[in-house]
Structure formats: C-alpha cells, structure tokens
Amino acid sequence: MEKAITRMAEGIGLERPRGLSAEDFERLVPEHQRRIHRVLMSVTRDTDLAETLTQECFIRAYRCRERYRGEASVETWLLRIAVNLAIDHRKSARHTFWERMRVWRRGQEGGVSARDEADPGTSVEETLVTRESAREVWEAAGGLPTRQRIVFSLRFGEEMSLEEIAETAQMEVGTVKAHLYRAIGALRKRLGERRP
Amino acid sequence: MNENHLTDDELAGVVVGAPSRRASDHLASCESCRTEESRMRSELKGFSEEYARQGERPEVFWAKQRAAVHARIERRRTVLWRLTWSTAAAATIMLGYLHFRSPASQPAPVVQDADQALLLDVERSLRRPVPAALEPAMILAAEIDRMASIEQVNEKGETQ
Structure with a gap:
C-alpha cells in the first residue's frame, strides 16, 4: 500500500510520504534551480550571492531530505529554505559589511552597471521605454525591506497565490497581505517621485 | 464623478x-x-x-551550478563515509584490545592463587616439627648434639 502511494506521489511530482531519496534529490536540482535562483536574485540583488545561496539551498535540502514529510510541495519546501537563507544572510553582520562595500562600489561606478545599459540590438524606442520603466520598478522594489521584497517577488515575480506565499514565508495570509500593501504603497510613492 | x-x-x-x-x-x-x-x-x-x-542565464551557467551542487554533495558523502568507517575501525580496535587484554590481567584469579598459596604455606608450617623461622636454630642444636656425642665416644675410648 505504502509503495503504491509512493509510486502515485512520484508519478505526480517528487513528493513522497516520508523523506526524499538520493535519487529523487538528483532530479530536484535541474527542476527547481532556475526558480530558486530567480527568487534569490530578486531578494538579494547580487548575482554572486544569489548563486551561492542557490547552491546552499540545495545542500541544505539534501541534508534535511530525510525530514521532508510532504506536507508542502517540494517547490514550496525549497523556496522556504531559500527564503530563510536570504533572511539569515541579511541578518548577518558579515553581510552588512559586504552590502556597504557594494553600495560604495556602485557609487564609485556612477550607479550604473553594465547590465543597466540598454541592449545594443534594440532599436525600437517603445521597447526601450517599456524596458526602462520595467527596470525602474525593479530597482524601486530593490529598496523594499527584505520581507516585503520576498513577498512582493513571490507574488508578482513568481505569481504565487497569497496562500502559497503564506506557506513559503511561514506567515499568516493577513501578514502577507499587509506586507504586499505596504510594498505597493512604498513603490507607488517612489515611482511617483521619479515621474516628471 | x-x-x-x-x-x-x-x-x-x-x-x-x-x-x-x-x-x-x-x-x-x-x-x-x-x-x-x-x-x-x-x-x-x-x-x-x-x-x-x-x-x-545561459545553459552553461545552470550546468555549472548543478555540477557544483553535486560536487559538494559528493564531498559530504565521502566525508560521512570516511567518518563512519574510521569510527567503526576505532570501535573494533578498542573492543579487540579490551577482549585480548582482559584474561592476562584478571585480578580475581591472582587473589585466588595468593590465597591458595598462603593456605598451602600454613599447612606446610603446621606439618613441620618446628616453625620455619626456628629451623636454623634446630640445625645448630642438632650439630651441637652430634659433636657432643662424638666427644663422649672419644672420651670413653681414651679411658678404656
């Protein structure tokens, strides 16, 4: 019976009633690495850090794979690990130092990175304007507090439902809404200030 | 409006x-x-x-990331494997040592042997005509008696 349940669960996805085998885990990385990296990129705004934390997320998941009980989907479970890693990292004093260094370096570079420059191949003005506007929103969202940024990224980047976000970020749905409202309010304010 | x-x-x-x-x-x-x-x-x-x-990101990036994750997992597995084996080896050596060491240095039989020896010693002492400590004195006394009897025999011979 248990084998049948396991087989059924494996047929649907990777969920198993108890723990994840090493073979299951092999499949997790290629299946979820892009999403985990995207979320961490949006939360940390640092390419190297996002990559390091993505790796760390899978290593931590591997260590805890026996404890996975299938109460949440594998994706939610992984995202929860990623979100916790980002929060822990944010809290650490070491991060504060590197954050300051990065801000200082950006200031030295004039606040514009290579990625911020327009694509050389783009010739349509409208596309450029849309891209510029999208980048403005992205940059404005980067200034949100960590938890608001996490919730905002999961809602509007990953298009997750409020319940899924609540499960991932381990918050009440009401708290998720409150974070989103505050984030949207702050964004509107920042974007309003930038508008001519 | x-x-x-x-x-x-x-x-x-x-x-x-x-x-x-x-x-x-x-x-x-x-x-x-x-x-x-x-x-x-x-x-x-x-x-x-x-x-x-x-x-x-380009596909190369994801492939590299996967490789890095697998490498770290493998390293972890190897470390755990080595740790398990070295613990098992250490436990085996310890058990072996305790097993082979114990018969040679068991204190109980030694005490038993000492008791046995003491009892035998007491029994032997009891069987002796004199206590062991007085044995030299007894030999000396026997020698004196022997010498005295020889002298008596000599004296008798001279008088006859």
Missing part, C-alpha cells in the same frame, strides 16, 4: 487579487481610479518582465 476615490490599500487589494466590495463597485464607476489601477498593473507587469530577465 465619484469623489470617494480608492485608498492606497484598497487599490493594492485590487492588484493583489483581494479587492473589497467597495473597491470593485467604485472601480466600475470611477474612470480616474481605473486609470490608476491600470497604471499600477502596467508597472507590476514591468516588474514581472524585469524579474524574469534578471533570472535569465
């Missing part, structure tokens, strides 16, 4: 997908709030597009 425009939270509720009834009713009749809602949706769409763009 409706003067009671939507508050920031009401408008946020609309774009988040949890609009209040008042917000829904108001939007149906207020052009200004609809424009604001539309602008907000467009900005959020922009965020979503940029979000996806920022996460784009």
Whole structure:
C-alpha cells in the first residue's frame, strides 16, 4: 500500500510520504534551480550571492531530505529554505559589511552597471521605454525591506497565490497581505517621485 | 464623478487579487481610479518582465551550478563515509584490545592463587616439627648434639 502511494506521489511530482531519496534529490536540482535562483536574485540583488545561496539551498535540502514529510510541495519546501537563507544572510553582520562595500562600489561606478545599459540590438524606442520603466520598478522594489521584497517577488515575480506565499514565508495570509500593501504603497510613492 | 476615490490599500487589494466590495463597485464607476489601477498593473507587469530577465542565464551557467551542487554533495558523502568507517575501525580496535587484554590481567584469579598459596604455606608450617623461622636454630642444636656425642665416644675410648 505504502509503495503504491509512493509510486502515485512520484508519478505526480517528487513528493513522497516520508523523506526524499538520493535519487529523487538528483532530479530536484535541474527542476527547481532556475526558480530558486530567480527568487534569490530578486531578494538579494547580487548575482554572486544569489548563486551561492542557490547552491546552499540545495545542500541544505539534501541534508534535511530525510525530514521532508510532504506536507508542502517540494517547490514550496525549497523556496522556504531559500527564503530563510536570504533572511539569515541579511541578518548577518558579515553581510552588512559586504552590502556597504557594494553600495560604495556602485557609487564609485556612477550607479550604473553594465547590465543597466540598454541592449545594443534594440532599436525600437517603445521597447526601450517599456524596458526602462520595467527596470525602474525593479530597482524601486530593490529598496523594499527584505520581507516585503520576498513577498512582493513571490507574488508578482513568481505569481504565487497569497496562500502559497503564506506557506513559503511561514506567515499568516493577513501578514502577507499587509506586507504586499505596504510594498505597493512604498513603490507607488517612489515611482511617483521619479515621474516628471 | 465619484469623489470617494480608492485608498492606497484598497487599490493594492485590487492588484493583489483581494479587492473589497467597495473597491470593485467604485472601480466600475470611477474612470480616474481605473486609470490608476491600470497604471499600477502596467508597472507590476514591468516588474514581472524585469524579474524574469534578471533570472535569465545561459545553459552553461545552470550546468555549472548543478555540477557544483553535486560536487559538494559528493564531498559530504565521502566525508560521512570516511567518518563512519574510521569510527567503526576505532570501535573494533578498542573492543579487540579490551577482549585480548582482559584474561592476562584478571585480578580475581591472582587473589585466588595468593590465597591458595598462603593456605598451602600454613599447612606446610603446621606439618613441620618446628616453625620455619626456628629451623636454623634446630640445625645448630642438632650439630651441637652430634659433636657432643662424638666427644663422649672419644672420651670413653681414651679411658678404656
């Protein structure tokens, strides 16, 4: 019976009633690495850090794979690990130092990175304007507090439902809404200030 | 025109997908709030597009990342494997040592042997005509007696 349940669960996805085998885990990385990296990129705004934390997320998941009980989907479970890693990292004093260094370096570079420059191949003005506007929103969202940024990224980047976000970020749905409202309010304010 | 425009939270509720009834009713009749809602949706769409763009990486990047994760897992497995084996080896050596060491140095039989020896010694002492400590004196006395008897024999011979 248990084998049948396991087989059924494996047929649907990777969920198993108890723990994840090493073979299951092999499949997790290629299946979820892009999403985990995207979320961490949006939360940390640092390419190297996002990559390091993505790796760390899978290593931590591997260590805890026996404890996975299938109460949440594998994706939610992984995202929860990623979100916790980002929060822990944010809290650490070491991060504060590197954050300051990065801000200082950006200031030295004039606040514009290579990625911020327009694509050389783009010739349509409208596309450029849309891209510029999208980048403005992205940059404005980067200034949100960590938890608001996490919730905002999961809602509007990953298009997750409020319940899924609540499960991932381990918050009440009401708290998720409150974070989103505050984030949207702050964004509107920042974007309003930038508008001519 | 409706003067009671939507508050920031009401408008946020609309774009988040949890609009209040008042917000829904108001939007149906207020052009200004609809424009604001539309602008907000467009900005959020922009965020979503940029979000996806920022996460784009070449396939090589993902392959490298997978390789790095696997390498770290393998390293961890190896360390755990070595740790298990070295612990097992240490435990085996310890058990072996304790097993082979114990018969040679068992204290109980030694005590038993000593007791046995003492008892034998006491028994032997009891069987002796004199205590062991007086044995030299007894030999000396026997020698004196022997010498005295020889002298007596000699004296008898001279007188006859």
